[in-house]
Amino acid sequence: MVDKKKLVDLYTRTLKVRLFESKVWDIFGQNLIPGTLHLYLGQEAVAAGVTAALEKTDWIQSTHRGHGHVVAKGADMKHAFAELLGKATGSCKGKGGSMHITQFDAGVLGATGVVASGLPIAVGAALSCKMRGTKDVVACFFGDGASNNGTFGESLNMSAIWNLPVIWVVENNFYAMGTPIKWTCPSQSIAQRAEGYCIPNKVVNGNNTLEVYEAVVEAVERARAGEGPTLIECQTYRMKGHSRFDPAKYRPKEEAEFWLSQDPVEIIRKIAIEQGALTEKEADKIKKKLEKEVNAAAEFAIKSDYPKPEEALEDVFAEEVA
């Protein structure tokens, strides 16, 4: 049974990601963000549910659709916004941008623009947790599309033979860019693929933060107890298209209507209120507070300076030789 404090946390995390991403969409519309971005809107319950089950010292490995993961894990929103804007105050000093948004001291190992390349890194991080004798775990996010890459098989296999503390978190939003899962996965289920690697697995409603959280808590317990990896398939849906110029017209109307009616923020808010963790008024108060934080963070980023051009030459190599 989840206590009330945790329910408030789940609601707050989910909402925080929503407000961050809504603001990103807003300033993107003002043409303040260079390049492209892959919004996390609609998938908030996954990042919130997973990170709520982790400690600060645990790691996450993120994807090209990473804003939600890092914000939920506790990255500083000022530096996150600034990174999206390519500012010197960005968490990656403006060298990474949207697809590489990362904050190490918040437990984010990296966000990668190469689909499925985060899985091997999570294997190594989990191996390191085990070899160094910590109780830390690694949650590795990836999409349904990534499960068709070779590293999926390689990494699940290695995590299983070495009994590593990894939680494989599949965000199945049913589309790899515009390609529906029914064209790419014979079983339609990513969880089923874990069977071949003898990895315990579960399918959850990825729009329900509480359901995600409960599944991950169980997986984290197994991992910390030295019982190895778990794969959790979170079925969810993008509110927007894949990236900047994608209106997602390829999605069947009925399917989109159903999923867009399943708003992760509304779902967790309803649960928290029904279970007596929050009143409507308290929920609104949290929202107001978060809105203020998000707006201030965005303002900080917008007012920040760009890096000096010659800073492009820095950070290729680390200098210190141990």
Added chain:
Amino acid sequence: MTEMTYREALKQGLREEMQRDERVFILGEDVGKNWGGAFKVTKGLAEEFGDERVRDTPISENTIVGAAVGAAITGLRPVAEIMFGDLITLAMDQVCNQAAKMRYMFGGQTSVPLVVRTVFGGGKNIASHHSQSLEAWFMHTPGLKIALPAFASDVKGLIKTAIRDPNPVMFFEHKLVYDKKEEVPDEEYTIPFGEAKIRREGADVTVWGTMFMLHKALEVADELAKEGISVEVIDPRTLVPLDKKTLLDSVKKTGRLVLVTEETKTGATTAEIAAMVQEEAFDWLDAPIVRVNAPDTPVPFSPPLEKFFIPDHKRIADAIRSAL
């Protein structure tokens, strides 16, 4: 000093680093006690340090390197072995997109202290998938350091430096040098990256070469000395960082340069070195720079074909004479 093979010196360097620093571990295909590495470099280390620190992996090159990246950024010092250099093609994403770029892309938040060891080169009649020399690909990727020791005394000091370096180091060996013997200092020592070694002093022409070709170039230099031709031979030891000064000083002294590697010619590291020298020492050159490389074909199998492919003593000697 003890005379030992390149293989033994390399193993000694690995062993000393594993003794010195418990964060150091080895992973790769068949590196453990059943085999000890395809070229026996790690033989005996699993018995000494255990299966956890000398870790056999499945045949999953991309994840071997990726796991090394993940371990490196979370506090360990992995040494990943890729059984043959050709197979590193399977791990190019983790080498070039992840290990090489991570520090930069994340604005210096992390460094990636890992070593990827692999073996290049032909001469064993094992055809196109086990014989290539691909060092230029990595020299072209910002963020990677590259060591390619050709001598036993260097390989021990350079592997130790590679393991202690906070950056990803590509450590390239050559199949035909593992059995070459040399006097190796018994004491603990490291060799800094970016310091070339003048393997032979000479006055008439500079020869710059790597890996097994360096051994051939030295033999050719001995032969040519009998004809009164004085050849200076330079071993870069690391391509990144590159010791430009030693090479440029030599070229300024001799006025002539011959570059010898086993790579196929187009886009080889010799192209980069030639361009660098003409940019920075053109006025000192008395003759065009001559390059000796393999032809632009995959590495062939049949002995006469492979023999034709790999630069031999005659081609190197002819190139040196043509530069005079």
